[in-house]
Amino acid sequence: xxxxxxxxxxxxxxxxxxxxxxxxxxxxxxxxxxxxxxxxxxxxxxxxxxxxxxxxxxxxxxxxxxxxxxxxxxxxxxxxxxxxxxxxxxxxxxxxxxxxxxxxxxxxxxxxxxxxxxxxxxxxxxxxxxxxxxxxxxxxxxxxxxxxxxxxxxxxxxxxxxxxxxxxxxxxxxxxxxxxxxxxxxxxxxxxxxxxxxxxxxxxxxxxxxxxxxxxxxxxxxxxxxxxxxxxxxxxxxxxxxxxxxxxxxxxxxxxxxxxxxxxxxxxxxxx
Amino acid sequence: xxxxxxxxxxxxxxxxxxxxxxxxxxxxxxxxxxxxxxxxxxxxxxxxxxxxxxxxxxxxxxxxxxxxxxxxxxxxxxxxxxxxxxxxxxxxxxxxxxxxxxxxxxxxxxxxxxxxxxxxxxxxxxxxxxxxxxxxxxxxxxxxxxxxxxxxxxxxxxxxxxxxxxxxxxxxxxxxxxxxxxxxxxxxxxxxxxxxxxxxxxxxxxxxxxxxxxxxxxxxxxxxxxxxxxxxxxxxxxxxxxxxxxxxxxxxxxxxxxxxxxxxxxxxxxxxxxxxxxxxxxxxxxxxxxxx
Ligand SMILES: Nc1nc2c(ncn2[C@@H]2O[C@H](COP(=O)(O)OP(=O)(O)OP(=O)(O)O)[C@@H](O)[C@H]2O)c(=O)[nH]1
Ligand SMILES: Nc1nc2c(ncn2[C@@H]2O[C@H](COP(=O)(O)OP(=O)(O)OP(=O)(O)O)[C@@H](O)[C@H]2O)c(=O)[nH]1
Ligand SMILES: [Mg+2]
Ligand SMILES: [Mg+2]
Numbered sequence: 001x002x003x004x005x006x007x008x009x010x011x012x013x014x015x016x017x018x019x020x021x022x023x024x025x026x027x028x029x030x031x032x033x034x035x036x037x038x039x040x041x042x043x044x045x046x047x048x049x050x051x052x053x054x055x056x057x058x059x060x061x062x063x064x065x066x067x068x069x070x071x072x073x074x075x076x077x078x079x080x081x082x083x084x085x086x087x088x089x090x091x092x093x094x095x096x097x098x099x100x101x102x103x104x105x106x107x108x109x110x111x112x113x114x115x116x117x118x119x120x121x122x123x124x125x126x127x128x129x130x131x132x133x134x135x136x137x138x139x140x141x142x143x144x145x146x147x148x149x150x151x152x153x154x155x156x157x158x159x160x161x162x163x164x165x166x167x168x169x170x171x172x173x174x175x176x177x178x179x180x181x182x183x184x185x186x187x188x189x190x191x192x193x194x195x196x197x198x199x200x201x202x203x204x205x206x207x208x209x210x211x212x213x214x215x216x217x218x219x220x221x222x223x224x225x226x227x228x229x230x231x232x233x234x235x236x237x238x239x240x241x242x243x244x245x246x247x248x249x250x251x252x253x254x255x256x257x258x259x260x261x262x263x264x265x266x267x268x269x270x271x272x
Numbered sequence: 273x274x275x276x277x278x279x280x281x282x283x284x285x286x287x288x289x290x291x292x293x294x295x296x297x298x299x300x301x302x303x304x305x306x307x308x309x310x311x312x313x314x315x316x317x318x319x320x321x322x323x324x325x326x327x328x329x330x331x332x333x334x335x336x337x338x339x340x341x342x343x344x345x346x347x348x349x350x351x352x353x354x355x356x357x358x359x360x361x362x363x364x365x366x367x368x369x370x371x372x373x374x375x376x377x378x379x380x381x382x383x384x385x386x387x388x389x390x391x392x393x394x395x396x397x398x399x400x401x402x403x404x405x406x407x408x409x410x411x412x413x414x415x416x417x418x419x420x421x422x423x424x425x426x427x428x429x430x431x432x433x434x435x436x437x438x439x440x441x442x443x444x445x446x447x448x449x450x451x452x453x454x455x456x457x458x459x460x461x462x463x464x465x466x467x468x469x470x471x472x473x474x475x476x477x478x479x480x481x482x483x484x485x486x487x488x489x490x491x492x493x494x495x496x497x498x499x500x501x502x503x504x505x506x507x508x509x510x511x512x513x514x515x516x517x518x519x520x521x522x523x524x525x526x527x528x529x530x531x532x533x534x535x536x537x538x539x540x541x542x543x544x545x546x547x548x549x550x551x552x553x554x555x556x557x558x559x560x561x562x563x564x
Pocket of ligand 2: 383385461462520
């Protein structure tokens with residue numbers, strides 16, 4: 001709708017509205033429009049679109065690929081309740097297995113009702129083994145056993161599921177730090193700590209990202225449920241403030257609904 | 273915070289002794305920014321600020337001794353009015369059983385809230401039956417059964433079933449047979465974009481005639497809340513809302529956006545993962561939270 005327009009105040013106000021509606025947040029949206037206003041030599045509408053695209057790509061930064069080399073690699077999935085961690089782990093396992101890697105899962109959500117059962121069903125569907133303890137048990141013990149099994153069985157990747165937790169719950173964040181320390185003590189050559197974030201989340205995602213990053217040093221974001229109507233613009237605000245890269249997009253409930261993050265495709269989908 | 277930012281604006285103006293239209297604009301711009309930061313929908317924030325402008329115009333705040341505080345009070349009162357204006361109690365059927373149906377996007381807290389609602393009603397002397405109609409999500413039925421055990425309430429399941437609407441119908445028959453006066457139906461998460469699944473919900477509603485179709489809304493939802501809620505309301509029908517995960521630090525502006533655009537009340541607040549973590553919704557507390 002903005003593609004054919006001259007770059008006047010009305011255009012900039014409408015652009016700001018579109019960016020806010022995409023959950024970029026007022027601050028980031030205003031920064032984008034002020035950078036566009038300051039841009040020189042924009043003669044045609046194509047120039048304006050190209051300049052806007054460049055500004056947004058500058059915010060996302062280049063693609064940072066998901067790393068599982070050299071093996072054995074450990075992937076820790078973390079994030080607030082209901083964001084899509086367990087389902088994302090199933091999709092990752094499916095993808096990695098498709099690459100010929102030996103994948104093991106660890107069901108370290110020992111708290112939520114039927115969480116272990118949920119991951120077990122996915123493990124069976126994907127065709128991978130899973131380390132599990134009793135519900136209510138110590139998640140650290142599951143992580144520890146997962147790491148042992150990973151080494152003993154010569155696995156290429158261990159993916160650890162954790163319980164959803166609100167970043168404001170101090171004791172739960174300390175539990176997550178503990179799980180991370182157990183992994184660090186094992187010292188695997190490669191570790192990915194993925195923050196799984198629902199694309200419909202608003203500005204609270206920034207404080208989520210900040211607190212999870214402070215707790216365990218997040219290496220990447222998986223942005224889920226992009227098959228909905230939310231645009232997930234919040235990852236640009238997160239990139240701007242914390243420099244955290246998006247590594248995958250979740251686009252549905254099936255095993256193959258996981259795509260590596262492509263900044264250009266994402267920005268093109270975001271552009272009004 | 274907003275009080276400090278408004279205080280700063282009024283301090284700069286106080287030396288001047290008169291107010292320009294752009295000064296009023298500056299104050300209202302800060303209010304709008306605060307609402308957007310709280311995830312209030314863009315259009316809802318714009319309309320809300322217009323109402324504040326009108327409310328403030330008649331009140332001579334600009335000459336008051338503490339204008340910043342007075343603006344905050346106007347905003348807080350207007351937020352409380354909007355959030356609470358549709359307030360009412362949960363509705364029960366004239367003859368039992370009363371049916372409640374939980375609907376909403378993936379991961380918003382339907383299954384957890386169903387068990388919480390069962391616990392809440394059991395404590396008030398009712399005999400609820402939980403109904404597991406999410407046949408798609410792995411271990412969803414098991415998850416509701418655990419919740420039911422925590423609530424001390426039975427859960428109706430049909431192992432091997434493939435039609436959620438048929439399960440809901442069968443649950444009503446069981447409720448009549450076993451003397452349950454309340455039936456709480458958990459449904460599978462779904463997108464408002466998914467026409468087939470929205471039609472399935474509409475079909476379920478027609479089959480069991482709920483007194484309340486309750487939409488769960490995650491308190492951290494951003495701008496998308498309005499589109500989602502409008503489409504659930506249009507395609508399925510929504511009677512009320514449950515605002516979940518309020519035990520976090522999300523400002524929760526989506527609550528204002530959804531109440532303002534759908535005119536449906538928020539009936540409960542989810543404030544934790546345990547089965548007793550369900551509270552009534554307090555509009556004035558929510559107003560203060562949105563204002564930050
Ligand atoms: N449409 C859609 N649904 C998704 C996507 N990812 C996950 N879901 C759904 O979101 C819901 C929650 O997913 P889970 O994997 O259980 O989320 P979680 O983060 O593990 O939840 P907790 O462990 O309870 O914190 C499920 O219904 C999933 O099918 C996605 O990319 N698109
Ligand atoms: N902290 C907190 N967590 C909650 C609250 N309500 C639900 N949860 C958690 O949010 C996650 C998702 O809850 P579910 O009840 O599985 O959500 P759902 O809507 O049934 O998910 P789907 O069936 O996959 O669509 C779980 O980890 C719950 O424990 C709440 O009020 N506070
Ligand atoms: Mg999970
Ligand atoms: Mg559920």
